[in-house]
Amino acid sequence: MNDVAEDSRQLDDAAELLWSRWKGRILVKRNEQVASLKVECGKEDLREFCDWVSEERDYALATEVVEETPAGFLLTYIFYAQSREPWIFVETRIAAGEAAPSLVDLARGPSFDWHEREAEDLFGLRFEGHPRLGEFVLHEDWPEGVNPMRRSFSARAWRGERESSASWRPPRALLEPGSFAMPIGPIFSDFAESSHFLLETVGEDVVRTIPRFFYKYRGVEKIVEGQTIDRALLLAERFSGASAFAHGFAFCQAVESICEIEPPPRAKALRVVFAELERLRRHAASITGICNSTALAVATSQASLIEEELLRLTGETVRHRYLFGAIAPGGVACDLDDAQARRLGACVKEASDRLGELHRLLRYSSSFLDRLEEVGVVSPEAALAYGLVGPIARASGLERDIRKLRPYAAYGSVDFVAPVEQEGDGYARLRIFFREAEQSALIIGQVLSNLPTGHLTAKFARTRAGAALGAVEAPSGAAFHWVRLTEDGAVARWRITPPSFPNWHGFHLAAEKFAFQDFPIILASFGLSNAECDR
Amino acid sequence: MTNWVLRGLRTGIKTTRYPGTEDLTPGVTPGRPLAAALPEQEATAVVEVCPTRAIARDGAAVAIDLGKCVHCYRCAAGETEAGLPWKQDYEWAAYSNETATARRALEGAFGRSLHIRFVDAGACGACMSEARQLNNPYYNMHRLGFFITPTPRNADALLVAGPVSDAMRLPLRRVYEAMPTPKRVIAIGACAISGGVFGPSFSSAGGVGEVIPVDVTVPGCPPPPLAILHGLLVLVARKPPAARAPQALRSGP
Numbered sequence: 001m002n003d004v005a006e007d008s009r010q011l012d013d014a015a016e017l018l019w020s021r022w023k024g025r026i027l028v029k030r031n032e033q034v035a036s037l038k039v040e041c042g043k044e045d046l047r048e049f050c051d052w053v054s055e056e057r058d059y060a061l062a063t064e065v066v067e068e069t070p071a072g073f074l075l076t077y078i079f080y081a082q083s084r085e086p087w088i089f090v091e092t093r094i095a096a097g098e099a100a101p102s103l104v105d106l107a108r109g110p111s112f113d114w115h116e117r118e119a120e121d122l123f124g125l126r127f128e129g130h131p132r133l134g135e136f137v138l139h140e141d142w143p144e145g146v147n148p149m150r151r152s153f154s155a156r157a158w159r160g161e162r163e164s165s166a167s168w169r170p171p172r173a174l175l176e177p178g179s180f181a182m183p184i185g186p187i188f189s190d191f192a193e194s195s196h197f198l199l200e201t202v203g204e205d206v207v208r209t210i211p212r213f214f215y216k217y218r219g220v221e222k223i224v225e226g227q228t229i230d231r232a233l234l235l236a237e238r239f240s241g242a243s244a245f246a247h248g249f250a251f252c253q254a255v256e257s258i259c260e261i262e263p264p265p266r267a268k269a270l271r272v273v274f275a276e277l278e279r280l281r282r283h284a285a286s287i288t289g290i291c292n293s294t295a296l297a298v299a300t301s302q303a304s305l306i307e308e309e310l311l312r313l314t315g316e317t318v319r320h321r322y323l324f325g326a327i328a329p330g331g332v333a334c335d336l337d338d339a340q341a342r343r344l345g346a347c348v349k350e351a352s353d354r355l356g357e358l359h360r361l362l363r364y365s366s367s368f369l370d371r372l373e374e375v376g377v378v379s380p381e382a383a384l385a386y387g388l389v390g391p392i393a394r395a396s397g398l399e400r401d402i403r404k405l406r407p408y409a410a411y412g413s414v415d416f417v418a419p420v421e422q423e424g425d426g427y428a429r430l431r432i433f434f435r436e437a438e439q440s441a442l443i444i445g446q447v448l449s450n451l452p453t454g455h456l457t458a459k460f461a462r463t464r465a466g467a468a469l470g471a472v473e474a475p476s477g478a479a480f481h482w483v484r485l486t487e488d489g490a491v492a493r494w495r496i497t498p499p500s501f502p503n504w505h506g507f508h509l510a511a512e513k514f515a516f517q518d519f520p521i522i523l524a525s526f527g528l529s530n531a532e533c534d535r
Numbered sequence: 536m537t538n539w540v541l542r543g544l545r546t547g548i549k550t551t552r553y554p555g556t557e558d559l560t561p562g563v564t565p566g567r568p569l570a571a572a573l574p575e576q577e578a579t580a581v582v583e584v585c586p587t588r589a590i591a592r593d594g595a596a597v598a599i600d601l602g603k604c605v606h607c608y609r610c611a612a613g614e615t616e617a618g619l620p621w622k623q624d625y626e627w628a629a630y631s632n633e634t635a636t637a638r639r640a641l642e643g644a645f646g647r648s649l650h651i652r653f654v655d656a657g658a659c660g661a662c663m664s665e666a667r668q669l670n671n672p673y674y675n676m677h678r679l680g681f682f683i684t685p686t687p688r689n690a691d692a693l694l695v696a697g698p699v700s701d702a703m704r705l706p707l708r709r710v711y712e713a714m715p716t717p718k719r720v721i722a723i724g725a726c727a728i729s730g731g732v733f734g735p736s737f738s739s740a741g742g743v744g745e746v747i748p749v750d751v752t753v754p755g756c757p758p759p760p761l762a763i764l765h766g767l768l769v770l771v772a773r774k775p776p777a778a779r780a781p782q783a784l785r786s787g788p
Binding site: 139148153154155156157158159161162163186187188189190191192193194214215216217218219220222223230231234235238239240241242243244285296298299301302304305307308311312313314315316317319320321322324325333361364365529531532534 | 538539540542543546549560561562563564565566586605606607608609652653654655656657658659660661662663664665666667668670671672673683685687697698700701702703704705706710731732733734735736737738739756757759
């Protein structure tokens, strides 16, 4: 059966189910273009409906979008299915001055947690029933009642240099006599991103970790307001440089969806090649990080050689070592000639083989495995409740990969597997990195051997007003970019939910009851970026 | 264990010959736009196309302020379109201003033993990744006497990336204050030099120089490892700095 007919049938079934189950309480609209259902739901039914969608229908939360309207706020909860079923967009209006219902105590509640905390900080929107609001994106020194994402707030208005009050103390969970907390960060280690962890301990073992992020909040979603697509793309590529292509890709997808543009076949194929090249390099970097965290010097050197060679290969074939400027709305900005394609294919194959050899050597290094096995465990149940994505979710038994769930660009015609492991520990995550890197190389080989000819970009006739979601599988998991454009092509609202956002939220699950010296290893085995999470 | 030793030996020597000789292996740099004389219309076009105002008219030609360039390639000459020529090099580091030029470079005892503290002041991850590559066998900065230290109290130089996000202002200032004198600061990347695509804004200072004094700037988005290495060598007076951007460009908007 062809995909369009299949999507249409799925859409009918899903709409039918919603109608019969929620008759009279919700309003359902179909969107054939992106195979999605828009559900308008009253504030009083929101909790029950979201619980049903996520728990009973096994939908995961992609993102929660808050928009300021003249009458208050428009909240859009976007859910994606764990199969080919359509997206569900749930819209609820909250009048000015009212609170929204908090969803954190539902079965899948943790996945809503950070979205609500972020909305409370940035929009001043209260969530009734949320146990810990405040001091999240904006730290304790930020003045109360000043919400940067509100229309009335000027993006250029800097608040001056501030310090926390002398009486401020970080929140603690452990209150036993003799317990103490060891602070790490925001500037720590040799090359760590700025973030802070409070390790709570009663002596030898760390009982729990309280992370504190958003030191790197650059207000991307605010400063982009009113900017052109062209300028916004620069930000999309540069807010998280290590996964620049994936975010540029998701942003362009959203724009193309609004403007109803279809990239030509060659662009779709090259997008897959570039995205997998980035994934391969990122996974090599994560592997380097894990080897380095266990102080295995030769393995670190070997992995970092592969990483640098992939950077050089990218620089040589796509101009920029981190793929900046490779994507364009409607297609790609870089082409590969036959010689480049052949060289790229051969080098990627070689890098993959060498990673395989490194994996083999590591598997026989018991001192290395001892540091990873049963360290930093995330259970499948927790991964589900927290809505984890990417390699971390797949290391905990969740078969969740946007490339498989909602095939985009040329992924529908590529033969590959999304590896899954069950243990959820550091070693499972390392194996996922190795296996996915191998798959990336295979995908690149497949696509390059059958590269369509033709144009690089579709004609961009004119921009339209509208909103759409772009979703790609970035190296560290699903990246969702929700974009609203005005008539003249300016960005009115851009909600970025990078994979690091849910995954950093789940980090504390893995950082419980461990020995001090395991902390860098747990950190490295997540392979996450703070720049990506903090935006 | 012997497997690892053999594997290491079999790999051979990978290290670059820079700074002894120039290293132009393909892919070591994203390149940069070159100032060039262009016909009136094309010159206006490249000035307009630059999103970070790194290009300005300079008489009949256009001049480039590399500190603002984010390698977006929008001004690059394509096969069909006219534009600026693009040069594959990396010796881009310069003294940040006249005062820094006048300050004596860290020579003598520091020339072959410089301890560096890296600070992420809101960087996107690419600058940090490039700085991290300095430890890989291709660049191996230890051979040149550069060492990364985990504490500012042992650091002679700060290597700072990022536009300095609001929450990192205070930590950055504290790190600087904790360093013993003489101390030097290297700002790496367009964000650290000029705010790049982020700032200044409510959440970004728009450059390291807004918070602490900067001695050497390393342009690039991100600067490749060899450019950062050049910056370190400039700081200890083992390499001459690149020429700075024309005055007209720096005082511009």
